[in-house]
Structures are given as C-alpha cells and as structure tokens.
Amino acid sequence: MPRFLSVMVLWPLLTMLLASPAAAMPATLTLNADQQAYTVGPWLEILEDKSAGLAVEDVMASDQWRPSQSESVNLGVTHSDWWFRFSAHSEYRREQLFLLEIAYSNLDVIEIFLVDENRVIETFTMGDHFPFHRRPIDHHNFVTPVYWPAEKTLDVYLHVRSSGAMQLPLTIWHPADFSASDQKRQLAAGLYFGAMFIMVLYNLFMYFGIGDRSFIFYVGFVGCISLFVSSLTGYSFQYLWPEAISWNEKSIGFFLSLAVNFAVMFTHRFLGASDETRPWLIRQGLRLMYLLSLAMLLSSLFVPYTRMLVIVIGGSVLACIAALILGIYGWVKGEIAARHYVLAWSSVMIGGLVLAGNKASLLPQNAITDNAVQIGSLMLVAMLSFAIAHRLNEERRRRYDAQYEALTHERNARAAKEDALLAQQRANAELEKKVEERTEALRKANTILEELSETDVLTGLKNRRYLDEAGKREYVRCFRYRRPVSLVFVDLDHFKSLNDTHGHLIGDDCLRTVA
Incomplete structure (x- = not known):
C-alpha cells in the first residue's frame, strides 16, 4: 500500500519532468489548406x-530562447531589443x-530573416522608423510576402x-x-472614421448655425480623437x-493631448464648470x-517617446476622472x-484603461483590447451627441x-391694461355723469337764485331789478328795430294811508290780493 501511494504521488511529477523539455520547445507549425490563417504565437520562442x-x-546559436506560451506576444514597454x-x-x-x-503598427x-538549414535566404526590413514605401506591401500593418518552398521547413527569425x-x-x-x-x-475602420467624420461635419454646421462654442470644442475633440486612432492604427x-x-512617432501623443485639451474646454462650456455656483475645488x-x-x-x-507615453496616458486618465467627477456632480444636482x-x-475611460492595460502587458491582446479606444471613443461621441441634443x-x-x-405676462398685462382702461372709462363716465348732475343742479340752483333775485318775495311778481333789466333789453330791441315801446304803471290809491292806519300786515295782504 505505501508503495502504491508512492507511485501515485511520483507518477505526475515524473510525467511533468519528462514533458517539460518537450513543452519548452515549441513544435513546428504546419502549413496546409485546412486552415485559413495561422496564429503563430503558440509556436514562437x-x-x-x-x-x-x-x-x-x-x-x-543562442540557447537562451524561451517559449512565448501565448497566442499574442505582449511584453509591455521595454528598453530591450527582442528576437522571436x-x-x-x-x-x-x-x-x-x-x-x-x-497586426501592430507601432513598432x-x-x-525578418528567412532561414533554411541555418542559412539566411531572404531578409525584410521595415518599421515606423523607415519611410512607408520601404514596406513590401502597402498596408497599415506590417505584411510580408513569403514564398514557401514545396514540402520544406523554414525557420523565421524576427x-x-x-x-x-x-x-x-x-x-x-x-x-x-x-x-x-x-x-x-477596412470596412469596420471605414465605418468608424466615417461616423466620426459625419459627427465633425454635423456639429461644425451646428456651430455655424447656432454659434455655441461648445460645438467647436466638440468638433476639435472628435477630430483629434479620430486622428489619434488613425495614428495609433x-x-x-x-x-x-x-x-x-x-x-509619426509624436503624432499619437500629440493628438491624444490635443483631444484632452478640447475635452476640458468642452466640459467647461457644456457643464458650466466656470460657473461661480460650482464648488471651488471643481473649478x-x-x-x-x-x-x-x-x-x-x-x-x-x-x-522622449517612452516618457511621453507615461505623461500622456497618465494625464488622459486624470482628465477622464476629473470629467467624471464633474459630470457626477451635475447628475446629483x-x-x-x-x-x-x-x-x-465612462465608456472612453474604460476604453483608455483597457488600452493602457494592453500596452502595459496587464491585459491580453485580442480584438476587444486592440480596439478598445475605437469602441470607447465611438460610444463617447454617440453619448455626447445625445447629451448635446438633450441640452439643445x-x-x-x-x-x-x-x-x-x-x-402670458404680456397677455395679463394687456388684460390688466384693458381692465384699467375700462375702469378709467367707467370712472370717467361716472365722473361725467356726476359733473352733469352737479352742473344741472347748479343750473337749477342758479335759475332758482335768479328767479329769487328777480321776484318779489311778498307778491310773487317781478321786482324792480327785473324791471330795470327788462326795460334795458326792450329799449335796446326797440331801438334796433325802430319800434315804439310803452310802459304801463298801476298805482294803488291811498295805500300809504291804509298801511299807516291798519298796519303793515294789512298792507301786505292788500298787496298780495292786488297781485
């Protein structure tokens, strides 16, 4: 039983030890018609x-080779040269x-050395430190044509x-x-750059039509992001x-930095970061x-390029964090x-972090990590377009x-004015009516006063004052029309004796009776 347990424990270890030399040396890649493409990573040393x-x-002749043990080699930022x-x-x-x-354009x-039986038979030299026409095939990636001899094994050194x-x-x-x-x-790249170009044109027209500077900052941001991605790819x-x-070496950092610059200005304009109501720390x-x-x-x-990458990527991450903080503050408000x-x-920050993790060899290289910036920037442009449309x-x-x-205020003011005018008209009419009434009362009072001034109180006949005025009028009229005028006097005989004998009351009665 102890021997059986010993065999059970030692057998896996022995198997691993025996297998490790074989695993350390990648097998030969076989090229045939069964596959469309061959990912070389697992066979690389x-x-x-x-x-x-x-x-x-x-x-x-070196014995320091080690297997890559991954489908896509990603060694991060390094100062060494590397052979594969x-x-x-x-x-x-x-x-x-x-x-x-x-499929990585920033080398x-x-x-590339093609070796047949320890003899170099062909060499290719390229890279972004050489003019583009040095590449054997006109492509944004590094593509090399290799004519493989029939039923032959070649060693490829890079x-x-x-x-x-x-x-x-x-x-x-x-x-x-x-x-x-x-x-x-190429279709996917065309769709991406086409969408970005359309957004640039659309928002440029919006700027000329509306005049809001946030549109020109947005246009600058989208244009710089597009050029950054174009340089990166x-x-x-x-x-x-x-x-x-x-x-070409500086363009990646330049356009990313310029995009951050436009993004900060867009944030100031779009969210009103310069508003004094914002917290001092945010401003x-x-x-x-x-x-x-x-x-x-x-x-x-x-x-230098390596240090520049650290500064630009770090600054971009800080800018994204600051933009998120300001946006979250506005959301809470x-x-x-x-x-x-x-x-x-959030989308572009995730894309940027994925890209940084990819370049730092923290994340594997695949279609998602390689295109994280394109995906994030496209989502960013779309979401910011929604944000601008919503703000408009x-x-x-x-x-x-x-x-x-x-x-509404104008209507209310007009209605109030009309009401005031009607009230004024009613007040004027009421005042006019009162004035007419007072005038009529005054006229009647004047008429009564005039009657009283011309009438004898005792007899009710016209008095001496009336006689004087009437006489003047008649005299003037007769003089004008040359007509004669007559004056009739009625005298009461012995009135004074009656008044003195019987008193004034009897005299007054006599006058009233005669009148």
Missing part, C-alpha cells in the same frame, strides 16, 4: 537582447505564397525594436483569406504623412486639468445632460417656456 547588439548569427523565432513546414507540393502579418524596427509597447500579434495568411479578412477590417502613416518619420480642478493638457501637449513634442455626459466619459432640447424648452411666460 523569445530572446531578449538587452545590449541591442546581437546579430542573427548570434541568436541562431518559429519554424513552419509547408505540406504543399508546389511553392506557395503566404502573407506574414504583424520602430522590424527585421528582430523587433520599439520605444513603446512590445507587442507581436503574428499571423500567417493565405493571400485570398487575408484579402477577405482585411476587407472586413497606422492609417495616418499610410495615407497622411508616409515620409514624416519623426512626426480649480478643471483649471489644473487644462494646464495639465497643455503640459501633455508640449511633452508630446519635446519629451439634477442636470439631465450630465447623465449622458457621465455615461459617455432643454434650452429650446426653456426658451419656449420663457417665451410662453413672457407671452
């Missing part, structure tokens, strides 16, 4: 050249053309130098399969500046981010546009509400 002075003859090798055997009975693709120097991330996603293609796959990739070097080697933080973006911009032009803003920057709708609604409120 790696050798680090810290002195950057080894020749192909030196590495061929693999062996492949063609089962075709005739010489066959294959395409060797390195400084690439030397010498790679990079001041950035050391990545080697190596694939062997049949030409027709490469063309079909590349068409899909090699399209700019292929189509825009194929001979500008030095500028000062955005000002610092603006200064940081300027420092990033200068570093992209004057700082109830600003609906800030919600889209937070979602937009919100401003339009506020203007409509303000216009409606102003119109």
Whole structure:
C-alpha cells in the first residue's frame, strides 16, 4: 500500500519532468489548406537582447530562447531589443505564397530573416522608423510576402525594436483569406472614421448655425480623437504623412493631448464648470486639468517617446476622472445632460484603461483590447451627441417656456391694461355723469337764485331789478328795430294811508290780493 501511494504521488511529477523539455520547445507549425490563417504565437520562442547588439548569427546559436506560451506576444514597454523565432513546414507540393502579418503598427524596427538549414535566404526590413514605401506591401500593418518552398521547413527569425509597447500579434495568411479578412477590417475602420467624420461635419454646421462654442470644442475633440486612432492604427502613416518619420512617432501623443485639451474646454462650456455656483475645488480642478493638457501637449513634442507615453496616458486618465467627477456632480444636482455626459466619459475611460492595460502587458491582446479606444471613443461621441441634443432640447424648452411666460405676462398685462382702461372709462363716465348732475343742479340752483333775485318775495311778481333789466333789453330791441315801446304803471290809491292806519300786515295782504 505505501508503495502504491508512492507511485501515485511520483507518477505526475515524473510525467511533468519528462514533458517539460518537450513543452519548452515549441513544435513546428504546419502549413496546409485546412486552415485559413495561422496564429503563430503558440509556436514562437523569445530572446531578449538587452545590449541591442546581437546579430542573427548570434541568436541562431543562442540557447537562451524561451517559449512565448501565448497566442499574442505582449511584453509591455521595454528598453530591450527582442528576437522571436518559429519554424513552419509547408505540406504543399508546389511553392506557395503566404502573407506574414504583424497586426501592430507601432513598432520602430522590424527585421525578418528567412532561414533554411541555418542559412539566411531572404531578409525584410521595415518599421515606423523607415519611410512607408520601404514596406513590401502597402498596408497599415506590417505584411510580408513569403514564398514557401514545396514540402520544406523554414525557420523565421524576427528582430523587433520599439520605444513603446512590445507587442507581436503574428499571423500567417493565405493571400485570398487575408484579402477577405482585411476587407472586413477596412470596412469596420471605414465605418468608424466615417461616423466620426459625419459627427465633425454635423456639429461644425451646428456651430455655424447656432454659434455655441461648445460645438467647436466638440468638433476639435472628435477630430483629434479620430486622428489619434488613425495614428495609433497606422492609417495616418499610410495615407497622411508616409515620409514624416519623426512626426509619426509624436503624432499619437500629440493628438491624444490635443483631444484632452478640447475635452476640458468642452466640459467647461457644456457643464458650466466656470460657473461661480460650482464648488471651488471643481473649478480649480478643471483649471489644473487644462494646464495639465497643455503640459501633455508640449511633452508630446519635446519629451522622449517612452516618457511621453507615461505623461500622456497618465494625464488622459486624470482628465477622464476629473470629467467624471464633474459630470457626477451635475447628475446629483439634477442636470439631465450630465447623465449622458457621465455615461459617455465612462465608456472612453474604460476604453483608455483597457488600452493602457494592453500596452502595459496587464491585459491580453485580442480584438476587444486592440480596439478598445475605437469602441470607447465611438460610444463617447454617440453619448455626447445625445447629451448635446438633450441640452439643445432643454434650452429650446426653456426658451419656449420663457417665451410662453413672457407671452402670458404680456397677455395679463394687456388684460390688466384693458381692465384699467375700462375702469378709467367707467370712472370717467361716472365722473361725467356726476359733473352733469352737479352742473344741472347748479343750473337749477342758479335759475332758482335768479328767479329769487328777480321776484318779489311778498307778491310773487317781478321786482324792480327785473324791471330795470327788462326795460334795458326792450329799449335796446326797440331801438334796433325802430319800434315804439310803452310802459304801463298801476298805482294803488291811498295805500300809504291804509298801511299807516291798519298796519303793515294789512298792507301786505292788500298787496298780495292786488297781485
């Protein structure tokens, strides 16, 4: 029983020890018609050249090779040169053309050596430290044609130098399969850049139509992000500046820094970060981010590439964090546009972190990590477009509400004015009526007074005053028309004797009776 247990324990260890030499030495890759493409990573061996002075003859004789143990080599940022090798055997009975693709466009120097029985039979040199026309095939990635002899095994050695991330996603293609796959990739790239270009044009027209500076900042941001992605994927070097080697190395950091600069200005304008109602810390933080973006911009032009990458990527992450904090603050305050803003920057921040993790060899290299920036930036552009559209709708609604409120106030003011006018008219009519009544009363009073002034109180007949005025009138009338006038007097005989004898009361009665 103890012997059985010993065998059970030692057998796996013995198996691993016996298997480890075989595992350490990758097998030969077989090329045939059964596969469309061959991922070379599992068959690769790696050798680090810290002195950057080894020749192909030196590495061929070296025993320091180690297997890559991954489908896509990703060594992160390193200061060493690296050598890679693999062996492949063609089962075709005739010489066959294959395409060797390195799907990473930011490698400084690439030397490919085809070795047959320890003899170099062909050499290719390329990289972004050489003019684009030096590449054997016009492609944004590094694609090399290799004519494989019939039923032959070739050793392929690759010498790679990079001041950035050391990545080697190596694939062997049949030409027709490469063309079909590349068409899909070019279509995806065309859709991406086309969407970004449409957003640039649309928001540029919106700026000219509305005049809001947030649109021009957004246009600058989208344009710089597009150029950053184009430089990162090699399209700019292929189509825009194929001979500008030095500028091509700086362009990635430059456009990313400029995009951050536009993003900070857009944030200030879009979320009102300069508003005095914002917390002091947020306002000062955005000002610092603006200064940081300027420092990033200068570093992209004057700082060595490796250090520049650290500054630019670190600054971009800080800018995303600051933008998220400001957006979350606005979201908490109830600003609906800030919600889209937070979602937009979350997507690009995740994409940026995935890219940084990919370049730092913390995340594996695959279709998602390689295109994280494109995915994140496209989501960012879409979400920011929603945010801008929502803000425009919100401003339009506020203007409509303000216009409606102003119109309501105007209507109320007009109604109040009409009511006041009606009240004034009624008051005037009432006053006029009262004036007429008072005038009529005054006229009647004057008439009565005049009657009283012309009438004798005792007899009720016209008095001496009336006689004087009537006499004057009649005299003037008769004089005007030349007519005669007559005056009749009635005298009461012995009235004075009656008045003296019987008293004034009897005299008054006598006068009243005669009248």
